[in-house]
Amino acid sequence: MRALPPAHPFDDDKLKEECGVFGVTGVTDAANFVALGMHALQHRGQEAGGIVSHDPAHGFNSARRFGYVRDNFTKASLMETLPGSLSIGHVRYSTAGSKGNTQIRDVQPFFGEFSAGGAAIAHNGNITNAEALRRELIERGSIFQSSSDSECIIHLMARSLQRQVPERMKDALRRVEGAFSIVAMTRTKLIGVRDPLGVRPLVLGRIGEDGWALSSETCALDIIGAEFVREIEPGEMVVIENGEVASHRPFQPARPRFCIFEHVYFSRPDSILGGRSVYETRRQIGVELAREAPVDADIVCPVPDSGTPAAIGYSQESGIPYAMGIIRNQYMGRTFIEPTEQIRNMGVRLKLNVNRALIRGKRVILVDDSVVRGTTSRKIKEMILDAGAKEVHFRIASPPTSWPCFYGVDTPQREKLLAATMTEDEMCSHLGVDSLRFITLDGLYRAVGEANGRDPHAPQYCDACFSGEYPVEPADQIEKGFALKAAE
Incomplete structure (x- = not known):
């Protein structure tokens, strides 16, 4: 079975999070x-999903499917095959592995049978030394079933001399470099762990008296009526069994470097990150952007939906009216068949339409979350001008994305990133707009709560996609010839 067709061209010009993880224990079904x-x-992964569950009568059961959760895991006939009070799940968008040609064997959670019993793991992030580990493990006799970097963890666990699964996992993860937030399960335990830098998110929630949940984001706790308890801390492992949560610290302490792009784009606006509302942070990004890059205009319009909170903040700070100048078609699916070149060339228009009556004759500020390749930005600009706009000004709610991410985000090769090959003025000319300004990295740090901006000697976040400063050396990529900023 093959994966879904590639995402629509509108989405191809956005950075993609690799996946989301979720686990529950202590509840019926x-x-x-x-x-x-x-x-x-x-929103963290639309390519495929999987669930593993366990109950004493039936043991471990799993289901892995391509496509949306709503199209697969709402069917009673399938969910009846996943009984038990302990379960984990994973939604996927491939970065490592067979990108664009995903096989069902690459879909998580992955399962392994050890001497201490079975275990399943779901991984969000990217292992930066996975290829070196894979070569070593294959030379020592391991047989891989997938192309995913995450499978290395299962094989490392299998080779551990520890008796208990949590101890085997600690052994395995001490060999791993990069970013990982993991939700795992044994027959009786739900386990959550974050890498020492805490690059990717993971939170803990409580369900009633005895139930517990682990999730990539707090918004997923809300949907099941769970109470948000706290974030799993960087470098922490929690083991939940019989309604009790035990905390472990298996790694050497390190200064956290949470992914700043979670605040900008990846996380849902109704989630909480680091005690801050994602929506409020994005609104504040718009406020900072209005202070840094003012322009005379008639209306402020978001590029929906990710640009909306920043556009609201820009409008509030600048005093320029906010308007829905672009309307998104909420019913445009991934599987739309594009049979002719003429239809393919419509591109963005299949998802976005300009509110012509509002735009005509106006000087328009368009607020978007990022510019990656610039292809979508150019098409949106053309739509706005075709609708009769007098001027078009782009304001971008993130700094220029000029470096690829190797920690669980799908980014193009560096030479395909517009900001890697052009200055801001050159990008403005390339996009054909009246002005283009990005928020500065200092402004972004102020928006997420760092009053003095970014400390160049001790940044609080992973901002490698903007700065080129990688907190964990991407060993596999360097082996392939990738040049770090210091080597340029």
């Missing part, structure tokens, strides 16, 4: 809770 959580995390 845990897999149904997991399916709901996966649905809330669908």
Whole structure:
């Protein structure tokens, strides 16, 4: 079976999070809770999803499917095959592995049978030394079933001399470099762990008296009625069994470097990150952007939906009216068949339409979350001008994306990133707009709560896609010839 067709061209010009993870224990029919959580995390991965559950009578059971959660894990006939009070799930968008040609064997969670019993793991992030580990493991006799970097963890666990699964996992993850937030399960335990830098998110929630949940984001706790308890801390492992949560610290302490792009784009606006509302942070990004890059105009319009909170903030700070100048078609699916070149060339128009009566004769500020290749930005600009806009000014709610991410985000090769080959003025000319300004990295840091901006000697976030400063050396990529900023 093959994967879904590639995402629509409108989405191809956006950065993609790799996946979302979710787990539940201590509730009846845990897999149904997991399916709901996966649905809330669908924005983190739309390519495929999987669920593993366990109950004493039936042991471990799993289901992995391509496509949306709603199209697969809402069917009673499938969910009845996933009984038990303990379950984990995963939604996927491929970065490592067979990108664009995903096989069902690449879909998580992955399962392994050890001497201490079976275990399943779901991984969000990217292992930067996976290829070196894979070569080593294959030379020592391991047989891989997938092309995913995450499978290395299962093989490392299998080779551990520890008796208990959590201890085997600690052994395995000490060999791993890069970013990982993991939700795992044994027959009786739900396990959550974050890498020492805490690059990717993971939170803990409580369901009633005895139930617990682990999730990539707080919005998925809301959908199942769970109470948000706290974030799993960077470098922490929690083991939940019999309604009790035990905390472990298996790694050497490190200064956290949470992914700043979670605040800008990846996370849902109704989630909480680091005690801050994602929506409020994005609105504040718009405020900072208006202070840094003012321009005379008649209306402020978001590029929906990710540009909306920043556009609201820009409007509030600048005093320029906010308007829905672009309307998104909410019913445009991934599987739309584009049979002719003429239809393919319509591109963005299949998802976005300009509110012509509002735009005509206006000087328009368009607020978007990012510019990656610039292809979508050019098409949106053309649509706005075709609708009769007098001027078009782009304001971007993130700094220029000029470096690829190797920690669980799908980014193009560096030479395909517009900001890697052009200055801001050159990008403005290339896009054909009256002005183009990005928020500065200092402004972004102020928006996320760092009053003095970014400390160049001790940044609080992973901002490698903007700065080129990688907190974990991408060993596999360097082996392939990738040049770090210091080597340029």
